[in-house]
Amino acid sequence: MSPGRVLVTGGAGFIGSHVCDRYLSDGWDVTALDDLSSGRRENVSPGVEFVEMDVRSAEVRDLFADGRFDVVNHHAAQIDVRTSVADPWLDASINLGGLLNLLQAAVEFGLRRFVFISSGGVVYGEPDVLPTPREAPKQPLSPYGVSKLSSEFYLQAFRQLHGLEYAALRYSNVYGPRQDPHGEAGVVAIFSQRIRDGETLTIFGDGEQTRDYVFVRDVAEANLLVTGADLPKDGGLDSVAFNVGTGIETSVNRLARTLIDVAENRVPIEYAPARPGELMRSSLDCSATAAIGWSPSFDLEAGLRETYEFIVRAVA
Numbered sequence: 001m002s003p004g005r006v007l008v009t010g011g012a013g014f015i016g017s018h019v020c021d022r023y024l025s026d027g028w029d030v031t032a033l034d035d036l037s038s039g040r041r042e043n044v045s046p047g048v049e050f051v052e053m054d055v056r057s058a059e060v061r062d063l064f065a066d067g068r069f070d071v072v073n074h075h076a077a078q079i080d081v082r083t084s085v086a087d088p089w090l091d092a093s094i095n096l097g098g099l100l101n102l103l104q105a106a107v108e109f110g111l112r113r114f115v116f117i118s119s120g121g122v123v124y125g126e127p128d129v130l131p132t133p134r135e136a137p138k139q140p141l142s143p144y145g146v147s148k149l150s151s152e153f154y155l156q157a158f159r160q161l162h163g164l165e166y167a168a169l170r171y172s173n174v175y176g177p178r179q180d181p182h183g184e185a186g187v188v189a190i191f192s193q194r195i196r197d198g199e200t201l202t203i204f205g206d207g208e209q210t211r212d213y214v215f216v217r218d219v220a221e222a223n224l225l226v227t228g229a230d231l232p233k234d235g236g237l238d239s240v241a242f243n244v245g246t247g248i249e250t251s252v253n254r255l256a257r258t259l260i261d262v263a264e265n266r267v268p269i270e271y272a273p274a275r276p277g278e279l280m281r282s283s284l285d286c287s288a289t290a291a292i293g294w295s296p297s298f299d300l301e302a303g304l305r306e307t308y309e310f311i312v313r314a315v316a
């Protein structure tokens with residue numbers, strides 16, 4: 001697809017803002033929609049048009065009427081598993097209500113493609129196979145996981161009913177510059193900030209639990225690729241779902257040690273009781289994503305170096 005007009009929801013957030021930058025550098029006309037509930041205005045680069053709006057609001061339709069977008073890239077979401085457990089209604093309201101609001105406008109105004117951001121960390125639950133392929137059983141364990149998987153089903157239904165083309169990207173654990181160190185989600189951001197400030201790192205459990213850490217600019221590249229890829233027009237949920245990770249399991253212990261080495265600032269590590277319900281292992285098989293031409297180009301050390309330098313610059 002040649003560059004046209006793209007609406008990136010959650011475009012002032014951590015990943016969405018990098019995705020805006022990548023579309024922009026490819027010549028797209030980029031609009032970022034965000035309600036700034038966790039996103040930041042300063043994440044939005046010059047050249048990106050910014051609209052402060054809730055994805056659930058009635059004004060979304062007006063935006064589509066004016067914008068005549070070719071592509072919607074949907075990153076806006078309630079992203080916190082624990083919030084979804086405490087308030088599943090809020091999670092569904094943003095993650096499903098917001099999606100349906102966008103989908104109705106997309107159908108009315110003849111959108112060419114919808115790129116939806118799902119999560120490989122939650123739709124597969126505790127997987128039997130590692131790295132986990134996209135065809136693995138889906139067994140979400142939280143309302144957040146259910147809302148992500150349900151979203152993929154809604155998209156499939158809209159493709160069937162209205163011919164709306166879509167792709168879903170199932171991310172592993174994304175890290176990089178602009179990630180919020182105050183939330184629960186970003187262990188890399190939290191550790192980086194604590195190392196910078198010379199504070200002790202706290203690891204929950206024995207630290208041998210693993211995650212698949214993927215650098216945010218590699219993730220942005222996957223968004224651009226899937227926007228232009230040839231996609232099957234029918235087939236099951238998995239035929240248009242793409243895992244985005246490295247396929248490499250990294251333990252929290254190894255992550256902490258690598259980050260301390262990269263930062264060249266020795267801080268103590270302490271261990272606290274494991275958090276109930278935490279996944280023990282996670283990594284994604286991304287061979288289907290490789291087949292459309294994507295592979296990560298940052299290894300863990302290179303990605304952590306960029307992230308740490310950003311965190312240091314943030315206080316300077």
Ligand SMILES: NC(=O)c1ccc[n+]([C@@H]2O[C@H](COP(=O)([O-])OP(=O)(O)OC[C@H]3O[C@@H](n4cnc5c(N)ncnc54)[C@H](O)[C@@H]3O)[C@@H](O)[C@H]2O)c1
Nearest residue numbers: 010013014015035036037038039054055076077119171174
């Ligand atoms: N960070 C990860 O490792 C990871 C992993 C899997 C999936 N994801 C998905 O990637 C997407 C982006 O996550 P992120 O890590 O960049 O988090 P983020 O919080 O930085 O981004 C989400 C953005 O959505 C905005 N937003 C929230 N509710 C909104 C609403 N009702 N209307 C408009 N905007 C709203 C927030 O202000 C924020 O800017 C989410 O869909 C998330 O579920 C992230």
